Each structure stands twice: as C-alpha cells, then as structure tokens.
Amino acid sequence: MSLDILAIAAHPDDVEQTCGGTLIKMAEKGYRTGVLDLTAGDMGTRGTPEQRLEEAAEAAKIMLVGHRENLRFPDARLENTISARMTLAVKIREIRPRVVVLPYWEGRHPDHYRASELGYEACFLAGLKKLDEYSEPHRPYKILYSSIYANVTPSFVMDISAQFERRMAALLSYRSQYGGGIEGGELFPQEQEIRERLGAVARFYGNLVGVKYGEPFVVKETMLVEDVVAMGGRSI
Ligand SMILES: [Zn+2]
Numbered sequence: 001m002s003l004d005i006l007a008i009a010a011h012p013d014d015v016e017q018t019c020g021g022t023l024i025k026m027a028e029k030g031y032r033t034g035v036l037d038l039t040a041g042d043m044g045t046r047g048t049p050e051q052r053l054e055e056a057a058e059a060a061k062i063m064l065v066g067h068r069e070n071l072r073f074p075d076a077r078l079e080n081t082i083s084a085r086m087t088l089a090v091k092i093r094e095i096r097p098r099v100v101v102l103p104y105w106e107g108r109h110p111d112h113y114r115a116s117e118l119g120y121e122a123c124f125l126a127g128l129k130k131l132d133e134y135s136e137p138h139r140p141y142k143i144l145y146s147s148i149y150a151n152v153t154p155s156f157v158m159d160i161s162a163q164f165e166r167r168m169a170a171l172l173s174y175r176s177q178y179g180g181g182i183e184g185g186e187l188f189p190q191e192q193e194i195r196e197r198l199g200a201v202a203r204f205y206g207n208l209v210g211v212k213y214g215e216p217f218v219v220k221e222t223m224l225v226e227d228v229v230a231m232g233g234r235s236i
Contacts, residue, residue, distance in 0.1 A: 003067060004031035006097035007146075008088075008119045010078060010111035011041045012056035012070065016171040017198065018146040019101050020063050021160025021215050024167060027064035034067035034095060035060060038088075038115055039075035047176025055174040062170040067095070078111040080118045086132075088122035093135040100140040104150040104218060116145065145218045148201060154216030155223060157205050159232075161212040164202055168195060209233045 005026050007015045015023065015035050023033045037056060040049035047055075053070060060068040071091065073084055092100075102119040103112045120143065125131055127139025147154050160167065171194065172178055178194055205214035210233065225231065 001067065001094060002032070002096040003034045004097070005099040005101065006034045006036060006092075006095055006140075007101040008036045008038065008115065009103060010038050010109070010115040011044075011075065012037045012039075012052045013041070013059070013171060013174045013177060014103070014112070015101075016059055016063070016167060016174070018103065018148045019144075019215055019217075020059075020167040020170055021163040021202070021213070022101070022158045022217075023065060024063050024163040024170075025158065025160060027066070028163075032067075033063075033065050034097065035063075035065050035069075036088075036091065036095070037068070037070045038073045038118070039078060039111065040070050040072055041075050043076035044177070047174075051176045052174065055176060058173040059170040062166060062173060076111060078114045078118070080114055080121065084118055085122050085125060088118060089125035090132055090135055092122055092126040092140065093132070093138045096138045097140050099142045099144065101144045101146055101217075104145045104147040104152070107149055112149075119143075143219070145220075147216045147218045148205070150218075152218060154205065154208070155219045157209045157211075157214040157216050157233075159206070159209065159211040159213070160202065160215050161206065164199075164213040168198065171198070 007019050009015045027033045041052045042049040100123055103116045105113055105116040107113050123140050127137050129137045202213035205216045206212050
C-alpha cells in the first residue's frame with residue numbers, strides 16, 4: 001500500500017472534527033487518503049467500541065477515505081511505550097504515506113498530545129532500515145499538525161468551504177455520540193448545536209485567509225514556496 005496522505009488520531013471522530021475537510025479535498029483531487037485511529041474510544045460514556053468502529057467506517061466512506069483502521073490501543077490512557085511506537089512504526093511502513101497529519105502536540109486531552117508524540121516518533125522509527133526485518137523502511141516526507149483546538153497561529157489554513165458539509169455529514173454518522181437523547185441527566189448536543197460549534201470554528205480559521213471555512217495546520221519546519229506570484233492569502 002502507498003498513500004498520499006494519512007491522518008493519525010487518538011479517537012474515532014477526531015479526524016472528522018480536525019482535518020476531515022482536508023482529507024475530503026485531497027481525495028477529490030485524486031490523492032489516496034487514509035485514517036489510522038489509535039483507540040476505539042472504549043472509555044467514552046456513550047456507545048460501545050464496536051458501534052464506534054462501524055460509525056467510523058461509515059464516516060470514512062463519506063469522507064472518501066480509501067483506507068481506515070483502528071489499532072485498538074487503550075483509550076483515555078494512551079501511552080507512548082516502545083511496543084506502541086513499534087506497532088505504529090510498522091503500520092506506517094505498511095501504509096507508506098507521503099504526508100502524515102498528527103494532532104497538535106499540546107492540548108487538554110492527554111490522548112491527543114500523546115498521539116502527537118507517539119506519531120512523530122513512530123514516523124522517525126519507520127525510516128530506520130534495521131527496525132524490523134520483515135518490512136521496508138519508509139519515513140513520511142511531511143508531517144502536518146492539526147491545530148484546530150490549540151491557541152496558536154497556524155502555519156497555513158486549508159480552504160474547506162466546499163467540503164464543510166460533507167465533513168459535517170461524516171461527523172454526524174457517529175450516531176452513538178451525536179444522536180439526540182439524555183444520558184446521565186445531561187442532554188447531549190443535538191445536530192444544530194454541533195453544526196453551530198463546528199461552523200464557528202471553521203469560519204474563524206477561514207476568516208484568517210479570506211475564505212468561508214478553513215482548517216488550520218502547524219508545521220515545525222519553515223514552509224518552502226516555489227512561486228510567490230501564485231501565493232494565496234491576501235495581505236492588505
Ligand atoms: Zn479525541
């Protein structure tokens with residue numbers, strides 16, 4: 001297998017809220033896209049892991065994602081252990097993505113920043129020839145950090161205006177999480193509330209670059225530009 005872009009995330013439904021629009025847009029351009037979820041969200045209040053896996057598969061179809069799998073690492077206590085790094089590194093050697101999207105390296109949920117660290121280190125390990133004798137080395141060329149929940153200035157914003165509705169539909173396929181209903185005395189957010197919240201965030205980032213909806217990313221290295229005349233994002 002060889003993918004153009006692979007998003008690695010801690011929980012099923014993370015990608016749908018962070019970089020799903022970008023995945024959809026890349027698939028529409030003809031790139032091979034994929035998602036690797038590290039846990040099945042088994043500590044979540046609502047739904048069972050099996051339900052979430054089914055919902056994730058449905059969301060993948062909506063996002064035009066060609067390959068999605070779940071490594072079933074322990075949810076809510078994700079750890080960057082040697083065994084987790086090795087499992088992920090070997091998986092990256094199998095999938096051979098050119099671009100990897102990771103969660104931003106700081107955040108409120110420990111699984112998110114651990115997934116970021118684990119993903120980065122696994123990408124590095126995956127490039128070592130002697131890591132594993134049964135798979136060929138592969139180091140992704142580019143790592144993008146999805147910074148939607150981080151209070152940082154993005155390195156760039158992807159215009160997802162044309163993909164926003166499809167991303168929304170993908171998220172809503174997690175009916176165990178976002179269906180209406182009362183659980184533990186609290187009403188879970190209904191579709192309208194989710195739509196408003198995600199819309200507001202996507203509008204905020206879109207506004208930074210003069211488009212309707214956007215998804216923000218951070219890269220650690222300086223961006224390389226080939227053509228300054230073709231650059232987007234108005235200055236004044
Ligand atoms: Zn999450």
